[in-house]
Amino acid sequence: MQDTVPPGPAGSVSVPERQRHGPGPPPIAAAAVVGADTVPSDAGVGGRVLVLNATYEPINVCSIRRAVVLLLKDKAEMIERGARQLHAESFTLARPLVIRLVTYVRVPRQAHRRKITRRAVFARDGWACQYCGSRSNLTVDHVIPRSKGGPSSWENIVASCGPCNRRKGDQLLAHLDMELQRAPRTPRAEIFIHVSAPTIPTAWQPYLARAA
Numbered sequence: 599m600q601d602t603v604p605p606g607p608a609g610s611v612s613v614p615e616r617q618r619h620g621p622g623p624p625p626i627a628a629a630a631v632v633g634a635d636t637v638p639s640d641a642g643v644g645g646r647v648l649v650l651n652a653t654y655e656p657i658n659v660c661s662i663r664r665a666v667v668l669l670l671k672d673k674a675e676m677i678e679r680g681a682r683q684l685h686a687e688s689f690t691l692a693r694p695l696v697i698r699l700v701t702y703v704r705v706p707r708q709a710h711r712r713k714i715t716r717r718a719v720f721a722r723d724g725w726a727c728q729y730c731g732s733r734s735n736l737t738v739d740h741v742i743p744r745s746k747g748g749p750s751s752w753e754n755i756v757a758s759c760g761p762c763n764r765r766k767g768d769q770l771l772a773h774l775d776m777e778l779q780r781a782p783r784t785p786r787a788e789i790f791i792h793v794s795a796p797t798i799p800t801a802w803q804p805y806l807a808r809a810a
């Protein structure tokens with residue numbers, strides 16, 4: 599039997615509610631990106647911006663629109679900018695690639711604990727079965743089966759290939775000659791950045807490497 603993980607919010611840690619207060623966002627709905635005829639330094643970034651904590655720890659990925667709001671409200675500073683310019687009625691701004699929150703935001707580990715998705719489990723486990731190392735036919739497995747009271751927690755859910763998952767079935771590891779390659783843990787915030795951005799833009803890499 600294959601275990602499943604309840605669907606959770608995909609993506610990343612949201613900026614705390616208190617940062618959402620204040621006047622509404624500026625009129626950037628009509629913002630246009632110009633300079634598309636040149637090769638921009640933000641090629642391949644898509645519409646995403648890496649958000650660093652005040653400590654430079656990467657904590658989140660947000661939309662350009664969200665980043666512009668944080669920059670205009672002086673809640674964040676521009677760390678890496680793209681070649682393109684964003685134009686709106688009231689301002690022109692370089693396209694943000696990486697921003698840093700001015701005020702340190704405490705990211706509760708609890709916020710990550712809720713975000714158990716298949717993709718996040720696979721990313722944490724290096725897209726490999728935690729029993730045999732296979733990279734194909736991946737599923738998620740409750741180490742202690744739910745039927746035996748195993749919780750849906752990061753410490754009890756691992757990537758498992760289909761054959762290992764079926765072989766393990768509803769039994770405890772102690773009753774089988776199977777073992778975990780490493781003890782599953784709550785992943786670092788960086789995992790959620792990898793999950794929310796399929797390819798990591800060059801401009802982000804130094805900040806993610808620093809956190810690794």
Ligand SMILES: [Zn+2]
Pocket residue numbers: 727728729730731732758759760761762763
């Ligand atoms: Zn396997």
